[in-house]
Structure formats: C-alpha cells, structure tokens
Amino acid sequence: MKQRKFLNTIIAFSFLVGGTLLVTNCEVDETQKVANLTNLVMSDEFDVDGAPDPDLWGYDLGDGTAQGLPAGWGNNELQVYTDSPDNVSxxxxxxxITARQVGANQYTSARLTxxxxxxxxxxxxxxxxxxPLGKGIWPAFWLLGNDCDENPWPQCGEIDVMEYLGDxxxxxxxxxxxxxxxxxxxxxxEYDLGNDRFDTGFHVFGIEWGPDFINYYVDGDLYQQIxxxxxAEEAIEKDGITNPGEWVFNRPFYIIMxxxxxxxxxxxxxxxxxxPQRMFVDYVRVYN
Known part of the structure; x- marks a missing residue:
C-alpha cells in the first residue's frame, strides 16, 4: 500500500563529479556535476481519495489579482483557479488536476502549492x-523561492522542473x-521524446539542485545543467549589461503544480x- 511520508531529517549533501552519464537524446557534458541523493524527506503518494492532504498542499485561487498581479496571472491567461473537487481531487x-470550460472563453483549473x-x-x-493535451493547455511542475512575498519575482528565483504546451x-x-x-x-x-508522447503515459520529471548547479531530468536522463x-553569460548576452545574471538559487524553494x-x-x-483536460500525478518526492 502506498503511503505519504513527510520527514524532517536532513543529511549532508554530497556531489560526484565526472563519470559517464547515459542520455538518450541530448548532448550532455560528461563532466557535469551530479548528486548522490538517497534520503527521502517528503513524499505524497496520493493514496487517500478526496481532497489533497491539507497538511502539505494549499491553493492559489482566482485570476491573479488577489496576488497583486494583473488579471490573467500576468500572462493574460484565461483560467480561474479554484479548490473545487471539479478541478482538483x-x-x-x-x-x-482538471481544466474545464465553463463558458465562452471561460475556464476553471487548479494551482496547488x-x-x-x-x-x-x-x-x-x-x-x-x-x-493533458490540446492547444492552449499549459501544465507545469515548478518551484519558487520562499521569500517571493518580500523579494518579488524574478529576484526570488523560479525553477521550472517541467513545462509543456498541449499542442x-x-x-x-x-x-x-x-x-x-x-x-x-x-x-x-527542450526535451523531445521522439516517437512517444507525454499525454499517453507516465514520465518522471525531476531536478537535482546544489549550491552551484541545477540538473534537469526526464525519466532519469540528464538533458540540461544550469x-x-x-x-551570468546568458544575461550579458541578452541584455548587454554586466550586472545581471545573479545566482538566486541559494534559498529554500516551494512546489507548485x-x-x-x-x-x-x-x-x-x-x-x-x-x-475537460486532466493532469495525473502519481507521486511527488523530495530527497536531500
């Protein structure tokens, strides 16, 4: 029987440099840093029917205006987020997580945090x-710095573990x-499955994150390191200035889906x- 675990044990974070990395469809530098992570500190296996566990999950509700953003969550999005069983269970x-059409250009969905x-x-x-599937459908599994209320985006940092366009x-x-x-x-x-599709089966999306790197994985394949x-190089190239590019991934982050x-x-x-369109989540796990 699956069970949810929520532990507070913290152990030392160790790094392995070098070795050969198996990557099926991406070019990856074999000297990239990787992490040896075996200590499970939080997991939700979603084994109790009903609402998501309130001791772990909360909700961002509405159209973004309650959070100080323009209507549409700063991106002119069409959905209103709810905590209704029609949208999350x-x-x-x-x-x-279910996106539903409730009128002409009117939609509801859910955003868990x-x-x-x-x-x-x-x-x-x-x-x-x-x-899920379809033009205009945009699911995500991502992280935000826990000081975003006092240290507004993008200074607080954002790590998008997985984003996907339904078309x-x-x-x-x-x-x-x-x-x-x-x-x-x-x-x-990007990570391209090639002959397979993300709407027809389950896949594991993950990051491994240390003081000076973030590695991105799909089904264990490392396809990007930041x-x-x-x-710093990216910001200078795009903005032509030397001050930006600050590494802001040095604080606790929380999860959003x-x-x-x-x-x-x-x-x-x-x-x-x-x-409706649905995203199915088998588990969420965090290791240290």
Whole structure:
C-alpha cells in the first residue's frame, strides 16, 4: 500500500563529479556535476481519495489579482483557479488536476502549492505525471523561492522542473528565471521524446539542485545543467549589461503544480481542444 511520508531529517549533501552519464537524446557534458541523493524527506503518494492532504498542499485561487498581479496571472491567461473537487481531487492513487470550460472563453483549473507547509534548499525534486493535451493547455511542475512575498519575482528565483504546451505532446522544457534572465529570456531547454508522447503515459520529471548547479531530468536522463556561470553569460548576452545574471538559487524553494489555459504563452484554445483536460500525478518526492 502506498503511503505519504513527510520527514524532517536532513543529511549532508554530497556531489560526484565526472563519470559517464547515459542520455538518450541530448548532448550532455560528461563532466557535469551530479548528486548522490538517497534520503527521502517528503513524499505524497496520493493514496487517500478526496481532497489533497491539507497538511502539505494549499491553493492559489482566482485570476491573479488577489496576488497583486494583473488579471490573467500576468500572462493574460484565461483560467480561474479554484479548490473545487471539479478541478482538483485524489482518485485511485492519483492526484487529478482538471481544466474545464465553463463558458465562452471561460475556464476553471487548479494551482496547488506547498508554500505554507514545505520548502527546501537543494536536493532532488521529482514527480511522476501524465500530461493533458490540446492547444492552449499549459501544465507545469515548478518551484519558487520562499521569500517571493518580500523579494518579488524574478529576484526570488523560479525553477521550472517541467513545462509543456498541449499542442506539442512529445516535448517538455525545463527553465530557470532570475534577474536578467526571466520571462521570454529565461534559460530554457527542450526535451523531445521522439516517437512517444507525454499525454499517453507516465514520465518522471525531476531536478537535482546544489549550491552551484541545477540538473534537469526526464525519466532519469540528464538533458540540461544550469550554473552561475551560465546565468551570468546568458544575461550579458541578452541584455548587454554586466550586472545581471545573479545566482538566486541559494534559498529554500516551494512546489507548485497547475494547469494554465490560454494566455500569451501558449495561446488560446482552438476548436480542436477538447475539455475537460486532466493532469495525473502519481507521486511527488523530495530527497536531500
């Protein structure tokens, strides 16, 4: 029987440099830093039907205005987030986040967050998920710095473990946002499954994160590493200034999972987009 674990044990974080990394469809430097992470400090296996565990998960609600953003969550998105069972529930061992159409250009969805109950600095964050499908559908599994209320984005930092556009079902992308490299200028890389699709089966999306690197994985394949040197170089190249590119991934971050609908990215749903659309989450686990 699956069970949820939420532990407070912290052990030393150790690094392995070198070795051969198996990557099936991406070029990766074999000298990249990787982490040896075996201590499970938080997991939700979603084995109790009903609402998600309130001791771990909370919700961002509404259209963003309550959070001080323009309506549409700063991206002209169309959904309103709720905590209704119509939009979020645990069923048969899975967390189900559902985007629904409720009127002409009107949609509801859910955005779960651990901001109040769990954050961590460094470690491995991963989730096993099956993704939705369709133009205008934008699910994400991502992290924000826990001081965003006092230290506004992008200074607080954002790590996008997995983002996906529903009209490109073979491709996900991982990104990092900070001062000088954010929004459309974030540091980002795609991972293409090739002949497979993310909406037809479950895949594990994860990062391993240390003081001077963030590694991005799909099903254990390392496809991207971001370092302080990369953030500085990226910001200088894009903005032509030497001060940005600060490495802001040196504080605890919390988890967010959601399905957005429409907006500047990924664009509005079209006639081929079928509702409801669902994202299924088998587990979320964090190691240190």
């Amino acid at each position: 645990v069923e048969n061992g899975l967390l189900v 651990t901001q109040v109950n769990f954050d961590q600095q460094y470690g491995r964050f991963e989730a096993r998920m099956r993704l 490109a079902p073979t491709v996900i992308f991982g990104s990092a946002h900070g001062p000088g490299y954010n929004g459309g200028d974030s540091i980002s890389k 370092t302080p040197e990369i953030t 959601n399905i957005a609908v429409g907006g500047d990215l990924p664009g509005a749903p079209n006639a081929d987009t079928v509702f």
